[in-house]
Amino acid sequence: MDLKEKIKSIPNLPGSYQYKNKDGIVIYVGKAKDLKKRISSYFTGSHDTKTSRLVMNITDIEYIVTNSELDALLLELNLIKKYNPRYNIMLTDDKTYPYIEITNEKHPKLIVTRNIKKKSRLLFGPYPNVQAARNTVKLLNKIYPLRKCEKLPKQECLYYHMGQCLAPCIKEVKEEEYKEIKNSIKQFLKGDISQTVKKLESYMHDASEKLEFERAHEYKKTIESIKTTTNNQKINLNDMKDRDIIGYYFNEYLLSIEIFFVRNGKISARHQKLFEYYDDPVLTVENYIAQFYQKEAIPKEIFVQKDLSTEILVSYLNTKIVKPLKGDKFKLLNLAILNAEQGLKEKTEIVRRELDRTINSVEQIGEILQIPAPYRIECFDNSNLFGEDAVSSMVVFINGKPARREYRKYKVKTMDNKASDYHTMKEVLYRRYYKVLMDDLDQPGLLLVDGGLQQINAAKETLQSLNVDIPIAGLVKNEKHNTSHLLTSSLEKVELDRTSNVFHLLTRIQDEAHRFAINYHKKVRSKGLFNSQLDNIEGIGEKTKDLLLKHYKSVNIIKLATLEELKELGLNHKQAINLIDKLKQE
Incomplete structure (x- = not known):
């Protein structure tokens, strides 16, 4: 049909x-x-x-x-x-904002969190960035003695002696004490700094009386910093209600969204988003708002433009949505719209360049290889040291951007093949795409291997054995170890314009796969995950081990050596017997 x-x-x-x-x-x-x-x-x-x-x-x-x-x-x-x-992808790649939480525990602590979906918790925010949230927590931890440790130790720590912890590890702390501290912190985080400033001023005067002038000066600087930060900017709305102000602006291609987070009478943070839209722009904004609050805390009130249909959003978000038409609230909404417009004008060219570097380049790769645009690309690279400690990496690029949560690392399990790049590639690809089939995972639009004929043949044989149909190409390097050209599955050489966005995207993918493999290989070696089978054999020291590996290249080939061959290499009878017996056990 x-x-x-x-x-x-x-x-x-x-x-x-x-x-x-x-x-x-x-x-x-x-x-x-x-x-x-x-x-x-x-x-x-x-x-x-x-x-x-x-x-x-x-x-x-x-x-x-x-x-x-x-x-x-x-x-x-x-x-x-x-x-x-x-x-839809542009609506799902936002990062969450940091919040400050007073944990709901017997001995509470202050933490910075991005997870806002837990129940029964005291959350304050959002903050514009994690550093701002951490600085606030650091300040409050100096003033209010909540615990700092993850688990209670068996004895008091330095924070107790500095007056920054009540030491619940060694003495009982009453609930009333915590309640008073929590109330003071809540007041501060809601914008009422009077009690905190009063407390700091008493500390400052106490330090001055004890002639601790440097300490007193630090308290004075802290007080000034708090006053400057909290008095920086006020919104002229005669309440302290938590609300978000959402404005948008669009042209023929792009949609810009601006969200002000108003907390305790001031804009505590802002969120900006600019992306291509493929549906009615107003419907796209409504959809974006619904997705946005899947990850962010829902305020008591949201201001939006009059064009939006809010009935479904009100039911979904279970909060009040207002369309201001006049007064200070309307002015604030217009400010968000103005910022959305300004953001679109400033970033349009940046976004277009980014599209050329990513999604448009992906579509050009499809045209070059005569395959559907590979919006998901998986690239593999191997790493070893003289055939030992073989590992492999897989990096994933979705819409031309690295999807790091999808990256995978592999230790080569078939030790017979660890010296061969061909067999390493076959093993790793089989493990990857067998799992893709069994778990019904997303298949890539293109499988890239770091290498040429040998690696492509390994990939083709592996996919054929699994009856998987995925386009394959090899990224071939020149003698300077730089990306040179593409090799198709039919072994056709595809020259690339070295100044093109396509070439730069492929180079980024290849370099990322190489970086990921090398870093994992270093980590494996440093942690000793590949302890040599030649270790701890009586009579076999470092020099003998180096001699064996230099001559035979791998432990598996040493296993094939006869007693006479080992003696000819320079091992004595006892060393050779111990070595053969140990490797047979392995």
């Missing part, structure tokens, strides 16, 4: 829809109050270049009908998490 016929059968009901490419990969997930109307809009009328690019890649449509638009939103968010689609 072609797409037009399929669209005719789609119902006029709420739900989530998924677009797939010719490989059956989900490339876009959306939601709609009316599935038929929404999906039809993609295939009627004219579209801009980026949306046309999405539509050109759609070869199949799936949809799931839901009871309500809210259920459709929930399903959409879950499917985006599951599939991480190419054309």
